[in-house]
Amino acid sequence: MIKDEIISLIGSRRARVGVVGLGYVGLPLAVEFARRGLPATGFEVDAAKADAVNRGQSYVGDVPAAALQEVVSEGRLHATTDFDELASCDAVVICVPTPLRKTKEPDISYILAAAGEIQRRLRRGQLVVLESTTYPGTTDEILLPMFEDKGLKLDADFLLAFSPERVDPGNPRFQTHNIPKVVGGCTDDSTAAAAALYAVIVAEVHAVSSARVAEAAKLLENTFRAVNIGMANEMARLCYHLGIDTWEVIGAAATKPFGFMPFYPGPGLGGHCIPLDPHYLSWKARQHGFESRFIGLAEEVNSRMPEHVVRLVAGGLNAERKAVNGSRVLVVGVAYKRDIADVRESPALSIIDRLRAEGAEVAYHDPYIAELRFEEAHTEGGGEPLSSVALTDEELRAADCCVIVTDHSGVDYGRLCELSKLVVDTRNALGRDLRRHSRARILRL
Ligand SMILES: NC(=O)c1ccc[n+]([C@@H]2O[C@H](COP(=O)([O-])OP(=O)(O)OC[C@H]3O[C@@H](n4cnc5c(N)ncnc54)[C@H](O)[C@@H]3O)[C@@H](O)[C@H]2O)c1
Numbered sequence: 001m002i003k004d005e006i007i008s009l010i011g012s013r014r015a016r017v018g019v020v021g022l023g024y025v026g027l028p029l030a031v032e033f034a035r036r037g038l039p040a041t042g043f044e045v046d047a048a049k050a051d052a053v054n055r056g057q058s059y060v061g062d063v064p065a066a067a068l069q070e071v072v073s074e075g076r077l078h079a080t081t082d083f084d085e086l087a088s089c090d091a092v093v094i095c096v097p098t099p100l101r102k103t104k105e106p107d108i109s110y111i112l113a114a115a116g117e118i119q120r121r122l123r124r125g126q127l128v129v130l131e132s133t134t135y136p137g138t139t140d141e142i143l144l145p146m147f148e149d150k151g152l153k154l155d156a157d158f159l160l161a162f163s164p165e166r167v168d169p170g171n172p173r174f175q176t177h178n179i180p181k182v183v184g185g186c187t188d189d190s191t192a193a194a195a196a197l198y199a200v201i202v203a204e205v206h207a208v209s210s211a212r213v214a215e216a217a218k219l220l221e222n223t224f225r226a227v228n229i230g231m232a233n234e235m236a237r238l239c240y241h242l243g244i245d246t247w248e249v250i251g252a253a254a255t256k257p258f259g260f261m262p263f264y265p266g267p268g269l270g271g272h273c274i275p276l277d278p279h280y281l282s283w284k285a286r287q288h289g290f291e292s293r294f295i296g297l298a299e300e301v302n303s304r305m306p307e308h309v310v311r312l313v314a315g316g317l318n319a320e321r322k323a324v325n326g327s328r329v330l331v332v333g334v335a336y337k338r339d340i341a342d343v344r345e346s347p348a349l350s351i352i353d354r355l356r357a358e359g360a361e362v363a364y365h366d367p368y369i370a371e372l373r374f375e376e377a378h379t380e381g382g383g384e385p386l387s388s389v390a391l392t393d394e395e396l397r398a399a400d401c402c403v404i405v406t407d408h409s410g411v412d413y414g415r416l417c418e419l420s421k422l423v424v425d426t427r428n429a430l431g432r433d434l435r436r437h438s439r440a441r442i443l444r445l
Contacts (some may be wrong), residue, residue, distance in 0.1 A: 001123055001155075001189065001302055002124070002155065002156065002157065002158065002159055002189065002193075003112050003155075003159065003189035003190075004349065005125060006046075006091065006125070006127050006159065006196070006197075007088060007192065007193055009090050009197045010038070010090075010091075010193075010196050010197055010200060011196070013037040013038055013179055015038055015090040015091055015197070015388045016029070016038070016039045016040070016041065016088055016089045016090050016091075016186050017033045017040045017041070017089060017090070017093065018040070018041045018043055018085070018086055018089030018090075018091070018092040018093070019033070019040060019041070019042050019043065019092075019093050019095060020043045020080070020086075020092060020093065020094045020095060020096060020114045020117070020118070021043070021044070021094065021095040021096035021097070021110075021114065021132075022042040022043075022044045022050070022053060022079060022095075023049075023051050023060070023095065023096075023097070023368075024167065024169055024272070024342075025132075025165045025167055026042065026082055026093075026095035026096075026130060026131075027053070027058070027059075027060045027063050027068075028043070028060060028063050028167060028175075028176055029093065029095060029131070029165075029176065029178045030042045030077055030079075030202075031063055031067055031068055031077060031080045032176045032177065032201045033070055033077075033200065033201060034071035034076040034077035034096035035067065035070075035076075036074075036193070036200045036201050037200070038200055039076055039077075040071075040076065040077045041077075041078060041079070041080060041085055041088075041089060042077065042078070042079035042080070043079070043080060043081070043083055043085070043086065043117070044079055044080070045081065045113075046080055046240065047081050047083070048232055049079070050079035051079075052083050053068065053078070053079035054078055054079055054125040055072075056068050056072045056073065059298060061169060061340055061341060061342075062167070062169055062170070062175065062277075063436070064416060067195070067322075068166075071346070072263045074167040078361050083117040083120075083121065083146050084121065086117060086118055086121040086126075087121040087123060087148065089125040089126065090125065090126060090127065091126070091129065091193075091197050092118055092126060092127070092128045092129070093126075093128075093129045093130075093131055093163075093197065094111065094114045094115065094118075094128070094129070094130045094131060094132055094371075095131045095132060095165065096110035096113070096114045097110050097113060097132070097272070098110065098111065098132045098134050098276075099272075099276065100131050100199060100276050100279055100382055104187060104279050104283075105154055105279070105283055106134065106279070106280050106283055108138060108142065109321075110132070111130065111132055111134065111138065111142070111143075112142070113160045113401050115142070115146050115147075116144050116146070118147075119146050119147055119149070119150055122147055122150050122152060122157065122158060123152075123158075124152065124157045124400050125157075125158070126158045126159070127158070127159040127160075127161070127190070127197065128147070128158065128160050128161075128193060128303025129161045129162065129163050129183075129194050129197070129283075130143060130145070130161075130162045130163075130211075131159075131162075131163055133140075133164060133165070133218050133219070133222070133273065133276075133277050133280065133326065134166075134215060134280060135219070135280040135283060135284035136213075136216040136219070136281075136284055137212055137215070137217065137284065137406070138162075138214040138215060139160060139161070139162040139186060139211035139212075139215065140210075140211055140212060141159060142187055144160055147160065151309070154187055154190070155187050155189050155190070157235055159185065159186075159187070159189055159190040159193045159194070160185065160190050160441060161183060161184060161185035161186065161190045161191060161193070161194035161211060161214075161375060162183075162184050162185075162211035162213070162214045162215050163181055163182060163183045163194055163198060163214060164214060164215070164217065164218030165181055165218075166179045166218075166221070167179070169337075169340050169342060169438050170337065170338070170339050170340040173220070175326060177201060177202055177203060178200060178204070179196075179200045179202065180200075180202065180203070180204035180206055181202045181204070181205050182206045182208060182214050182217050183195045183198060183205055183206070183207050183208070183214060184207070184208040184209065184210050184211045184212070184213050184214030184215070184217075185210075185211060186210070190211075191207050191208075192207075193244050195207050198350060209242045214323060216281075218279040219265055219277055219278070219280055222274055222277040222278065222279075223275050223277065223278040223281055223294075223295060223298075225263075225300045226269065226274050226275070226277075226278045226295070226299070226302065227278075227294050227297075227298040228261070228263040229263050229264075229266070229269065229274070229298070229302060230297065230298030230299075230302050231263065231264075231298075232246075232250070232263040232264050232265045232266075233265045233266070233301050233302055233305055234301050235249070235265065236265035236445045237308060240445070245444070246444070246445060247428045247444070248354055250262050250263075250264060255353065264427075264428070265305075265426060265445050266305065266347070266426055266445070267305050267306060267309045267347040267348070267351060267426040267427070267445075268302060268303065268305035268309075268347030268350065268351075269302045269303075269305075269345065269347065270305045270335075270336025270337060270343075270344070270345045270346040270347050271336045271337065271342065271344060271345055271346075271349075271380075272342075272345065275345045277314070278292075278295040278298070278299065279295075279299075280415075281295060282295040282296065282374070288364065292306070292417060296334070304348060306350035306351045306354060307354065308445070309347075309351050309403065309405070309426055309445075310351060310354045310355055310358070311422065312357065312361070312424045312426075312443050312445070313355065313360075313401050313403060314358070315407055315443070316401055316422045316424060316441065316443050317401055319399075319441075320421070320422065320441075322400055323359075324355065324359060324360050325339045325358060325360070326359060326360075326361070327357030327360050327361070327400040327401060328361045328362075328363070328397035328398055328399050328400050328401075329360045329361070329363075329399065329400065329401050329402075329403060330362075330363050330364070330365065330398075330401070330402045330403070330420075331348060331351065331352055331355075331362060331363070331364040331402075331403050331405050332365050332366075332367070332391070332396060332402055332403065332404045332406070332408075332413075332416065333348070333365075333366055333367055333404060333408050333427075334346055334348035334349070334364050334365070334369050334372055334405060334406060334410070335348075335366060335368050335403045335406050335408070336348075336365045336406070337406065338406060338407050338408055338409060338427075339368070339408055339409055339410075340368065341368035341369060343369055343372065346406075347405065348372075348403075348405045348406065349372070349374060349375070351403065352372070352374075352379035352381065353374060353380050353383070354380065354381065355381065356380075356381025356382055356403040357380040357381040359383075361390045362381075362386070362396070363386070363392045363399075364388060364389070364390055365389055365390070365395070365411075366388050366406065366408070367388075367408055367410050367411070368408065370386060370387060370388050371386070371387055371388070372385060372386045372387075372388075373385045373396070374433040377393045378433060390415070391411065391412070391415075393415075393419055396415070396416060396419035396420050397419050397420075399421070400421060400422065401415045401420075401421070401422040401423070402416060402420045402422070402423045402424070402440075403423075403424045403425060403437060404416075404423065404424070404425045404426060404429045404430075405425065405426055405427075406427065406428055407427040407428075407429035411429075413429055413430055413431075413434060414434060415435075416440075417430060417434050417435075417438035417439070417440050417442070418439060418440075419440075420436070420440040421441070422440060422441045422442075422443070423438070423440045423441070423442045423443070423444075424443045425442060425443070425445075426444075426445050428444065428445075430442060430444075
């Protein structure tokens with residue numbers, strides 16, 4: 001049986017693993033397989049990334065260059081743009097992007113392209129696993145027919161499963177090996193083989209009854225976050241109107257040892273997952289005539305946060321008889337979250353764009369992001385790229401308002417409060433002492 005053949009190859013560490021897409025998800029995964037003794041090949045359409053991997057240069061924060069260099073120099077991992085090498089892989093894992101179209105509908109074109117490359121080389125004995133976040137049914141309804149079109153039969157010739165990625169970039173506590181992995185195959189044999197594959201690199205594999213369940217579990221996880229962040233953001237705006245400190249309220253509620261889990265407000269959702277993934281679920285729901293109201297509501301609340309931040313800035317300036325138009329605003333932190341170099345979907349883009357549209361002269365400081373480019377969607381404010389400025393005394397003194405959008409740990413918030421006139425803190429980056437003794441006026445969400 002194919003299942004037994006693959007499990008035996010994995011057990012004896014003779015199975016070659018192909019990872020298609022060497023981004024934030026694929027590169028750490030390929031390195032982990034290689035480190036745990038499975039020879040790995042990374043497949044990329046971006047030749048610059050493949051070259052960097054082969055030189056041992058890491059471009060993903062969670063992959064230390066030393067770890068990459070070790071597996072590359074020992075010949076346990078190499079990257080290529082030549083998809084013909086897929087034929088030599090026993091297991092192939094797909095880690096390509098799953099963005100949204102402008103209409104907010106799922107864009108699975110990258111999955112289709114990667115699956116097309118695999119289909120052309122699919123041979124008897126291979127296990128294919130999809131890791132890209134997607135709507136329930138993608139593996140069964142899209143990939144399976146593509147592969148069977150080749151004349152090969154599931155279970156008899158090849159195996160197919162879905163296993164969602166849960167990487168949390170920049171989180172030193174939870175890395176690939178200690179994040180349990182959910183695995184759901186199109187058949188029981190597929191589940192068993194995929195579970196055996198991941199057992200090589202993670203401490204706990206949780207097998208479920210189908211690929212659909214695994215796909216839906218991933219979307220539940222991220223929708224849960226989006227909805228709860230939406231609740232926290234709504235609470236923040238409510239507290240703002242009531243004149244109550246949101247953070248103090250959440251801190252107090254979080255002392256309850258059961259039945260409560262703290263979520264925090266912020267300047268808006270960011271990153272490649274939380275703002276996008278719920279749309280995959282609501283889109284699929286609509287196909288079945290079901291309207292997912294929580295998802296829509298959370299989106300509505302969360303997507304208004306950048307606007308709320310701009311209104312806080314305007315209110316703070318107004319109290320000093322200043323207009324946004326012509327004021328110098330220094331945005332501190334533009335990455336979508338603390339201590340990482342990723343601006344995808346960052347609310348900072350929207351905040352800067354809106355401030356510029358209102359005539360503010362905007363500069364930003366981010367130790368992780370040297371250049372900020374504005375996508376087509378962010379053109380109201382002009383869209384010219386910006387470069388990070390140093391957080392000098394002059395820069396802080398010159399700003400009419402500093403907006404902390406991302407609470408990077410390397411920033412000296414004491415000095416920022418000392419030298420600024422007005423600070424809008426969207427992340428509760430400033431501790432109680434700083435707030436009490438600051439010379440700057442401080443506004444919080
Ligand atoms: N980044 C995260 O924190 C995270 C966490 C969990 C799940 N995910 C999901 O994992 C998937 C990948 O996300 P990511 O953040 O790694 O994306 P990414 O953009 O960092 O990486 C994807 C890589 O795939 C490459 N690629 C695109 N098409 C390809 C093709 N046809 N063949 C080979 N390579 C191709 C791109 O060049 C890129 O390097 C997405 O579905 C995402 O939603 C991401």
